[in-house]
Amino acid sequence: MTPQTEPRGRPKITEEWLRARVTVDECGHWIWRGTLTATGQPQARIGGRAGCVEYVRRLVLESLLGRALTAEDWADVICEVRGCVRPGCCCTRKPGPKKGVPRSATAKAARAQRVVAAHAVVE
Secondary structure, eight states, X not given: OOOEEOTTSOEEOOHHHHHTTEEEOTTXXXXXXXXXXXXXXXEEEESGGGSEEEEHHHHHHHHHHXXXXXXXXXXXXXXXXXXXXXXXXXXXXXXXXOTTOOOXXXXXXXXXXXXXXXXXXXX
């Protein structure tokens, strides 16, 4: 089973396709069973050996939003769980400080509140 391709050439995934490739952990996160990049970004080869490699979170967000993401939109997860592709955890963000830059306690607390809120919306 492969994802459908939209007229503009971007793959469109279904929930069935996604659920067949994840394991749900004890907290409800959908952990990608396929390949991850060095930074933990889930990726999939769409279209067989001759196909292209796509970032799964980006495909999830495009499917949820019904539009292609712009080059400035980064696909991320608010839960910060490595390999998570759960639609309720996926979000877009703009490029910001590099990874490894310490966050303030206030920023960490605000992110934790958003994670709780996202889980409540999806469940």
